[in-house]
Amino acid sequence: TDNDANCRQATAAVKTQVWDYDGELGLRVYDNSNSAEEPDNEKWTPFSKPKQADVATDFSERPMERFYVKEPCNNFAWFKLFLRREGDKPNAHVEIFSKANGNVYCNEAGRKNWYNGERTDFSIPYGAIQCESDGKNIILLVEKTA
Numbered sequence: 001t002d003n004d005a006n007c008r009q010a011t012a013a014v015k016t017q018v019w020d021y022d023g024e025l026g027l028r029v030y031d032n033s034n035s036a037e038e039p040d041n042e043k044w045t046p047f048s049k050p051k052q053a054d055v056a057t058d059f060s061e062r063p064m065e066r067f068y069v070k071e072p073c074n075n076f077a078w079f080k081l082f083l084r085r086e087g088d089k090p091n092a093h094v095e096i097f098s099k100a101n102g103n104v105y106c107n108e109a110g111r112k113n114w115y116n117g118e119r120t121d122f123s124i125p126y127g128a129i130q131c132e133s134d135g136k137n138i139i140l141l142v143e144k145t146a
Contacts, residue, residue: 006117007092007106010059011083011144014067016047021077024048026070032058044070065144069096073131073138081142090117094142099129 016027026044047053059065071077078097085091089107096102103121110118131138 006085006090006108007144009085009091010062011057011065011091012086013054013056013084013088015055015082015084016053017080017082018047018049019078021071021075021079022049023072023075023077025077025079026068027053027055027081028068028070029055029057030066030068032060032062063145067094067142067144069140069142070137071140073136076129076138083144092144094144096140100124100126 014027014029016025018025024046025048027047028044045053045055057065065083067081069079069081071079076099078095080093080095082090083092083094091107093105094102095105101121101123103119105114105117105119107115107117112118129138129140
């Protein structure tokens with residue numbers, strides 16, 4: 001809609017931030033440089049509280065953007081994905097606080113009452129976030145429509 005502002009623009013880069021976890025998480029981006037739609041365990045970009053990931057993306061002509069985040073089952077991490085458009089300008093972010101809630105932010109959207117954009121909080125149903133079959137990791141899928 002017209003109120004989506006920059007959220008509908010293609011993501012040119014994704015950056016990460018971690019708050020309350022001292023370990024390492026992983027990021028996978030599925031864009032025009034990838035043919036597979038499932039994460040490959042060997043190709044994660046590591047990120048952590050002291051080390052931000054900054055990954056260039058190419059989602060041109062794609063109706064859906066997909067980002068995977070891998071984190072440990074035993075210690076869920078509060079993290080944020082900053083989705084940036086061309087020129088490293090703010091586009092949107094997705095923030096996951098816990099297994100129960102998070103928020104989505106769209107730059108220059110809606111009432112512009114939160115950092116010149118619209119923030120929407122959301123809940124995650126109890127039990128919706130499960131460990132993978134290895135019992136070690138959770139893999140979250142974040143999708144953004146163009």
